[in-house]
Amino acid sequence: MSGLAEVFAQAKAENRAALVGYLPAGYPSRQGCIDALLAMVAGGVDVVEIGLPYSDPLMDGPTIQAAVEASLLGGTTTADVLATVRAVAASGAPTLVMTYWNPVERYGVDAFAADLAEAGGAGLITPDLTPDEAGPWLAAATAAGLDPVFLVAPSSTAERIDRVARATRGFVYAASTMGVTGARSTVSGLAEALVHRTRLATDLPISVGLGVSTAEQAAEVSGYADGVIVGSAFVRLLLDAATPQAGVAAVGALARELAVGVRAGRPAAV
Numbered sequence: 001m002s003g004l005a006e007v008f009a010q011a012k013a014e015n016r017a018a019l020v021g022y023l024p025a026g027y028p029s030r031q032g033c034i035d036a037l038l039a040m041v042a043g044g045v046d047v048v049e050i051g052l053p054y055s056d057p058l059m060d061g062p063t064i065q066a067a068v069e070a071s072l073l074g075g076t077t078t079a080d081v082l083a084t085v086r087a088v089a090a091s092g093a094p095t096l097v098m099t100y101w102n103p104v105e106r107y108g109v110d111a112f113a114a115d116l117a118e119a120g121g122a123g124l125i126t127p128d129l130t131p132d133e134a135g136p137w138l139a140a141a142t143a144a145g146l147d148p149v150f151l152v153a154p155s156s157t158a159e160r161i162d163r164v165a166r167a168t169r170g171f172v173y174a175a176s177t178m179g180v181t182g183a184r185s186t187v188s189g190l191a192e193a194l195v196h197r198t199r200l201a202t203d204l205p206i207s208v209g210l211g212v213s214t215a216e217q218a219a220e221v222s223g224y225a226d227g228v229i230v231g232s233a234f235v236r237l238l239l240d241a242a243t244p245q246a247g248v249a250a251v252g253a254l255a256r257e258l259a260v261g262v263r264a265g266r267p268a269a270v
Contacts, residue, residue: 003094003122004147004170007046008205008226017222017262019044020207021255022098022231023238024051025084026076027067032244034087039252040234041093044259048088049125049231052081052099059127063232066239078107082119089120096149096170098125104137113140123147123170131167138167151175152198154190165202171227172198176210192224218261228262230254 001009011018021040025033037048051064053071060068081097089095097116104112104124116124123146129137131150141148147170152161154175165172176191191208198206207227212218214233221228234251241247 002145002147002170004047004096007094008171011046011262012205012226014263015266017218017225017266018046018205018207018227019218019255019258019262020047020049020209020227020229021045021234021258022049022051022229023234023251024053024064024068024071025081026053026071026074027235028070028238028241028244028247029074030076030080030084032238032247034084035244035248036234036238036251037084037088038091039248040255041088041091043252043255045255046093047122047227048093048095049098049229050081050084050088050095051231052078052097052103054100054103056100056102058100061232063236063239067235078103078112082115082121085116085121086119089122094122095120096123096125096147097121098127101126101129109136110140110143113137113144113146117144117146121146123149125149125151125173127151127173131163134167141169149173152194154194156194156197158197158201161198162201165198165204168202168204171205171207172202173229174198174206174208174225176208176212191221195225212258215257215261215264218258219264222262222264223266228258230258 053068053076150164150168151173174194195206205226208221208225209229212230218228237250238247
């Protein structure tokens with residue numbers, strides 16, 4: 001059983017959803033990002049996603065784009081991303097990289113898989129790579145013991161969901177909306193239906209991302225999903241913080257609130 005599988009199994013045993021937290025590497029600095037991620041883990045984040053900054057982030061909304069641009073201007077490299085993985089994975093939280101495919105292809109598919117595994121990474125989320133085109137990555141991930149995570153969306157057909165589910169390990173990432181990332185006042189009403197449709201194709205955990213920013217929303221999503229993914233809300237706190245230390249404190253506090261939320265969305269086990 002992989003580290004991801006263990007976390008989701010433990011969350012299920014506790015009658016709750018797992019809490020997944022995202023930040024882009026290198027923002028507000030390399031060490032500042034590590035400090036913030038570790039504060040999130042201490043606050044109750046079960047699984048960490050580390051974004052690999054990329055110059056053409058098609059799925060990212062303005063909040064994450066602003067942090068990614070600052071990270072790139074600060075000189076963040078793929079080596080820095082892997083160093084961040086190493087530091088955060090040492091906490092014991094399964095740590096994934098979320099990246100568009102081009103940087104992996106440029107780095108070298110087999111080399112990236114080997115280096116990510118050596119750093120303690122649990123897997124890779126690839127929003128713009130479909131299972132149809134993922135043969136080399138699936139082979140490299142299997143050889144390195146990594147979980148490849150693919151996405152489904154409200155527009156996904158039953159056939160596409162089945163294809164994604166068969167290629168994915170760890171958990172299926174259910175994008176709650178067809179839009180870009182970003183905190184929203186409400187979670188898309190399409191999310192619950194997408195989770196139910198995906199459950200017809202797989203026994204893997206299903207995590208919902210795009211739009212969750214509050215404990216109330218986390219509780220809502222945990223009522224029907226196995227994982228709750230929060231990204232933009234954490235990033236916004238770092239962008240708005242007066243100092244890096246204040247940002248670390250703020251993301252830790254939000255993690256604690258969200259950890260309460262994922263435990264509040266289900267009736268007590270009888």
